[in-house]
Amino acid sequence: MFAEKIRQLRENKHLLQRQVSAALDMDNALYCKIERGDRIAKREHVIKLAELLDGNEEELLKYWLADKVYDLVQSEENVNDVLNIVSENIVEYKKNKLL
Amino acid sequence: MFAEKIRQLRENKHLLQRQVSAALDMDNALYCKIERGDRIAKREHVIKLAELLDGNEEELLKYWLADKVYDLVQSEENVNDVLNIVSENIVEYKKNKLL
DNA sequence: TGTATATTTGTCAAATATTGTCAAGTCAAA
DNA sequence: TTTGACTTGACAATATTTGACAAATATACA
Numbered sequence: 681m682f683a684e685k686i687r688q689l690r691e692n693k694h695l696l697q698r699q700v701s702a703a704l705d706m707d708n709a710l711y712c713k714i715e716r717g718d719r720i721a722k723r724e725h726v727i728k729l730a731e732l733l734d735g736n737e738e739e740l741l742k743y744w745l746a747d748k749v750y751d752l753v754q755s756e757e758n759v760n761d762v763l764n765i766v767s768e769n770i771v772e773y774k775k776n777k778l779l
Numbered sequence: 780m781f782a783e784k785i786r787q788l789r790e791n792k793h794l795l796q797r798q799v800s801a802a803l804d805m806d807n808a809l810y811c812k813i814e815r816g817d818r819i820a821k822r823e824h825v826i827k828l829a830e831l832l833d834g835n836e837e838e839l840l841k842y843w844l845a846d847k848v849y850d851l852v853q854s855e856e857n858v859n860d861v862l863n864i865v866s867e868n869i870v871e872y873k874k875n876k877l878l
Numbered sequence: 879t880g881t882a883t884a885t886t887t888g889t890c891a892a893a894t895a896t897t898g899t900c901a902a903g904t905c906a907a908a
Numbered sequence: 909t910t911t912g913a914c915t916t917g918a919c920a921a922t923a924t925t926t927g928a929c930a931a932a933t934a935t936a937c938a
Contacts, residue, residue, distance in 0.1 A: 681868060697914065707899055712915060717875065719897075738856075745855055746864035749848055750872050756844055757837075759869055763862045765845035769780060770858055773849050776816065796885065806928055811886055818926075879938105886933070896923070903916065908909105 681750075682726075682743040683717035689733035690715070704728050720748060780849075781825075781842040782816035788832035789814070802831050819847060 690700055701711035704725055713719035721729070726744045730737035753759045766773075789799055800810035803824055812818035820828070825843045829836035852858045865872075 681864070681872070696912090698912090708913090709900080709915075710898060712913095716915080718916095722897080741855070742857070742861050742864060745852055745861045746868070748851055749861060749865045750869075752847055752851060753844055753865075754872070754876070756840070758841070760866060762841050762844045762848060763866050765780070765841060766848045766852075767859060767862050769845070770849075773780070773853070777853070795883090797883090807884090808886075808929080809927060811884095815886075817887095821926080881938085882936085884933100884935070887931085889930090890928090892925100892927075894923100894925070896921105898921070899919085901916105901918095903914100905914080906912095908911080 681717075682721075682740065682747045683715055685735070685740060685743055686729055686733065687715050689729075689735045693733060695733075700729070700732065703732050717747070720744075720751070780816075781820075781839065781846045782814055784834070784839060784842055785828055785832065786814050788828075788834045792832060794832075799828075799831065803827050816846070819843075819850070 690697070697711050697715065698708050701708035704711065706725070710719060714721045714725070721744065723741070723744075726740055727737060729735065730740045749763075750759075753762050756762055789796070796810050796814065797807050800807035803810065805824070809818060813820045813824070820843065822840070822843075825839055826836060828834065829839045848862075849858075852861050855861055
């Protein structure tokens with residue numbers, strides 16, 4: 681998801697992985713893994729990527745987070761049940777947060 | 780969410796934290812934190828808890844995971860957008876997983 | 879009040895997980 | 909067959925999470 685998006689963006693700009701990873705001050709092996717989805721980027725990298733590749737930061741962050749969420753729940757049988765519990769209880773969660 | 784559930788279950792059985800934590804072979808300070816929601820239990824502990832407190836294991840696991848998901852996304856503005864992305868792409872995610 | 883027991887909190891060390899680096903690998907184009 | 913881009917795997921460096929312990933607070937009750 682996130683991986684595909686940044687690859688698209690990079691290719692649209694005709695940039696090499698090497699160039700992007702240099703701009704992010706990151707080993708290109710690591711960038712490669714991120715772009716292939718076998719490593720998850722850090723939040724700060726997502727933000728830099730959005731800027732660098734002229735992507736929509738908010739959107740990229742959402743896909744990046746979605747990947748992390750999936751990562752967390754993938755082992756569960758009924759992923760949707762879990763997502764629904766979260767969704768239905770957001771307000772409640774926020775309340776408890778204040779304590 | 781998960782925290783409240785296990786507290787309920789424990790109180791229903793008239794057990795002390797000390798007793799539950801002993802049965803789980805866990806420091807009771809740690810169990811206390813879990814029951815208050817300031818620490819997240821390990822999966823194995825959730826399973827043992829379900830058994831010990833006569834709770835529904837599957838349900839407890841779902842609430843436990845929901846907490847973890849919320850933990851992950853709470854900083855994001857539109858949590859529901861993120862959850863929807865996951866939900867809508869589960870099939871797609873599973874496909875990519877195979878590679 | 880004073881004592882005993884239960885729960886909660888803070889801090890630090892140990893365990894685990896994540897992120898980054900390096901060297902070696904594949905692949906395609908020239 | 910050399911070159912450049914990308915990929916992979918193993919390991920090192922960091923960061924995060926979990927657990928242990930001591931001390932603080934709360935609750936019950938003689």
